[in-house]
Amino acid sequence: MKLEIIAEAFAIGSLILLALGNLISSNKFTFSNFSIPQKAGFELNIVGWLFMGGFWFLQIEHYMMIRDPVNAFLCLLGLPFFSYLAYHEYLNIAWKTPYPALAWLGAMTVVAGGIYFFVERVPLLAGWFINIVAHHSAFLLEVFNHGVTLQPIDYGTGSTWYRPGSSYQEVTVGVSADWKDPMAPSVNIILACTALQSMIIFVGGVLCTKADFKRRIYAFLATVPVIYFLNLVRNVSIIYLTYSHVWGDETFYYAHSLIGKGGSLFALIFLAVALFHYMPEMQNNILDLIDLTKRKKPDNIK
Structure with a gap:
């Protein structure tokens, strides 16, 4: 519980500090005869990034528990x-x-x-979105003559208005099927199965990149709806393979952690290329971040 509270403080603190830091470092704020120095914004960013690193470090145990070595790494x-x-x-x-x-x-x-943290920490909101994705996944399975029955939203224990992240309190929608192999484990749809993380990364990139409105719209339409649909295909594949018990007891692990994540990574790389076509400014930002290792001191600084 103590680590959970620390992780929560790191997550909230990092977002607040980075928001304030970027606001102060990129704008001039003057009150009467007092001005907030740009340096203060960078100092807030320093602490914000360290808090962000601390938060993700504390998530390693969770991903190891659910046998997700990719995210743990x-x-x-x-x-x-x-x-x-x-x-x-x-x-x-x-x-x-x-x-x-x-x-x-x-x-x-x-x-x-900020978007993901808000949705994840508010079970009512997370449950609403999970339920939508679950129904769309079930519809695709029905199209391929492998109908399933969705269980009511399970909010777990605790408040449904706000709840710190925990592997024991995830909001889920259970999936049952008549054609399920008796030896196969049951599959639940959780927030990680909605592709919300991937979609908001692209949304954040589009919103924070300086470009005209028309190109932003094109970039959004070329990526976010595609991510959503491909994730439905991923969910359908995992449910079908797991319930068919294709590779025995390890089927879910292979389908979810290896095939599913590998396919998602490939798709995101392809979509990133499409995004760069509409917004080369974003590509320039990413290349500049890669070039951080080559950053040199200005000549006028001793």
């Missing part, structure tokens, strides 16, 4: 990655030179992270 990389971003916020101060791509990443993190 990514969480392990989170602490050094976000610490590196914090270091470059410090260089913004030391070199008195902002790095625009870093500000873009901070803004995108606040938008995408």
Whole structure:
């Protein structure tokens, strides 16, 4: 419970600090004869990135418990990655030179992270979205003559208005089927099965990139609806393979953690290329972030 509270504080704190930090570092705020220095924004960003790294580090245990080595490994990389971003916020101060791509990443993190955090922590909202995805997945299965029955939304224990993240309190929609192999485990649709994370990353990127409205709309339509549909295909495939008990007791693990995640990664890379076609500014920001390792001190700084 203590680690859960610490993780919650890290998550909320990081989003607030990064939001304030980006706001202060990119704007001039003057009150009477007092002005908030740009340096203060970068200092808030430093702490915000460190908090973000701490939050993901504390998620490793959860992903190991649910046998999700891919996300567990990514969480392990989170602490050094976000610490590196914090270091470059410090260089913004030391070199008195902002790095625009870093500000873009901070803004995108606040938008995408804020949306997901809000939905995940409000069970009523999470349940509503999970139920929609579950019904659309069931419809696709029905199209292929493998109908399923969806159970009522299970909110677990605790408040349905706000609840800290926990592997024991996930909102679920159960899936049952007459054609299910008796030896196959039951499948539940949870928030991670909705592709909300992937969609809001693209939404955050579109909203935080400087581009005209028309190109933003095209970029949105070329990615977010496609992600949603491909995720339905992923859900249908996992349910079909698991309930058919294709590879025995390990079927769900292979279908979900290996095939499902591998396919999702490939699709996201393809969609990112499509997104860059409409918004090359986003590609420039990402390339600039990759080039952080090549960042050099300005000539006028000793």
